[in-house]
Amino acid sequence: MPTPLDPAPQTDKGAASPGRTSPDGLVAEPDDYALGRSRGGLTTKIHLAVGASSHVLATVVTAGQRADAPVFAEVMARIRVPRIGGGYPSTRPAHVLADRAYSSRKTREYLRRRQIPHTIPQKRDQVGHRRRRGSAGGRPPGFGREKCKARHKVEGRIGLLEQARGVGTRYEKLAVRFEATFQLTLVRQALWHLNRDPGALQWLHYSWPTMPELFGINHLTLSTTDLDRLVAYYTELLGAVLAFERAATPFDPRIAVIDVGGDDHLMIVETATAPTADLDPLGKAGWGLRVGTHAQLCEVREQILGAGWPVGPIETLPTQWTMTARDPDGRPVDVRAHRPRTSSPSPTTG
Known part of the structure; x- marks a missing residue:
C-alpha cells in the first residue's frame, strides 16, 4: 500500500494516476498522493494557468516527475471565468503563452482545434528535426518574441506562492489537503493586496474582456x-x-x-x-426608418401627402434613396430605401 514516503509506482511514466474512488463516485485522492521522485527527492508539482493580471485561473497538482505537456489539456479544462451579468463561464482565453516544456504536437493541435492563438517556443531538437527533413518538415510555427516576454507573470506568480512555507515545502500527507493549502494561500495573498491598496481591485480581475454582448x-x-x-x-x-x-x-x-x-x-x-428642447438641433432628420424598395418609398410618400402632412422629395444618394418627413409634432423623420448594388439607372420621381 503506498504511503507518503513511498509513492505508488506508475507503469506509464506520463500517465495520470487513476486515484481512489469515494463511495459517491468522485475521485477523492490520487493513488500516488501527488508525490513523485525527481532530482530533488520526493516532490510535488503545481501546474498553473495565470491571467494577464497575475490572477490564477486554474491549478492542477501532480507528482513531481510528471511532465508539463501531458497535463496542459487538464489545466485548460479547469479554466472557468464567470461572466458579468450571468451566463455560461468563459473557458477560452484570448491568447496562450507557454514555455518550451509545452512545445508538443499534441498541445499545438489542441489549441488549434479550440481556435486559441498561442505563442510557444520550439525545443532545439524539434527545430533540428524539422530542418533535417527539409521541405517535408513543414513550416515552423509562428512565434512572437516580444509577446512571449509576458510569460514572466507565470514565474512571478509561482514565486509569490512559494513565499508561503506550506506551499514551498509540502507538509500534508494528502494531495487534496495540499491543494487546499495553496488555494487558501491565494485567498490570503489577494486579501493582503487589497488591504494595502483598496483601489487595486483590478488586480483580481480576469485577463480577458467580460463585458456583456450588445445586440x-x-x-x-x-x-x-x-x-x-x-x-x-x-x-x-x-x-x-x-x-x-x-x-x-x-x-x-x-x-x-x-x-x-x-x-x-x-x-x-x-x-x-x-x-x-429643439427637436432637430443639427438641422437634419433626428432618426430614420427604412423600407424595402424604391416603390415602397414612393408609396409611403404618397400616403403622407394624402394625409396632409409635410414630406420632402425623394433624393438619390450613392447607396440609397431618402426623403424627410415631419410627424405631427414637427419632428423630422428620415425614411430611406437601400439601392441595389447592380449598376442600373436610378428611377426618378416626378
Whole structure:
C-alpha cells in the first residue's frame, strides 16, 4: 500500500494516476498522493494557468516527475471565468503563452482545434528535426518574441506562492489537503493586496474582456402631447405596428410602444406640455426608418401627402434613396430605401 514516503509506482511514466474512488463516485485522492521522485527527492508539482493580471485561473497538482505537456489539456479544462451579468463561464482565453516544456504536437493541435492563438517556443531538437527533413518538415510555427516576454507573470506568480512555507515545502500527507493549502494561500495573498491598496481591485480581475454582448438599440423614446395622433401617424402612414400600450397612472405617464421592424421599437410617452428642447438641433432628420424598395418609398410618400402632412422629395444618394418627413409634432423623420448594388439607372420621381 503506498504511503507518503513511498509513492505508488506508475507503469506509464506520463500517465495520470487513476486515484481512489469515494463511495459517491468522485475521485477523492490520487493513488500516488501527488508525490513523485525527481532530482530533488520526493516532490510535488503545481501546474498553473495565470491571467494577464497575475490572477490564477486554474491549478492542477501532480507528482513531481510528471511532465508539463501531458497535463496542459487538464489545466485548460479547469479554466472557468464567470461572466458579468450571468451566463455560461468563459473557458477560452484570448491568447496562450507557454514555455518550451509545452512545445508538443499534441498541445499545438489542441489549441488549434479550440481556435486559441498561442505563442510557444520550439525545443532545439524539434527545430533540428524539422530542418533535417527539409521541405517535408513543414513550416515552423509562428512565434512572437516580444509577446512571449509576458510569460514572466507565470514565474512571478509561482514565486509569490512559494513565499508561503506550506506551499514551498509540502507538509500534508494528502494531495487534496495540499491543494487546499495553496488555494487558501491565494485567498490570503489577494486579501493582503487589497488591504494595502483598496483601489487595486483590478488586480483580481480576469485577463480577458467580460463585458456583456450588445445586440443593438432596444428602443428610442419620443414625447408628445397627443399620443393617439402620433401613434396613428406611424402605424397608418409608415406601416409600424402597435406592440404595447399602457394607460396613465398616478405615478407614470401614458405610453405606447410600436414595432418599426427589425426587432427595433419606438416608445412614445404622452406628456402634459410639449418638449422645450429643439427637436432637430443639427438641422437634419433626428432618426430614420427604412423600407424595402424604391416603390415602397414612393408609396409611403404618397400616403403622407394624402394625409396632409409635410414630406420632402425623394433624393438619390450613392447607396440609397431618402426623403424627410415631419410627424405631427414637427419632428423630422428620415425614411430611406437601400439601392441595389447592380449598376442600373436610378428611377426618378416626378
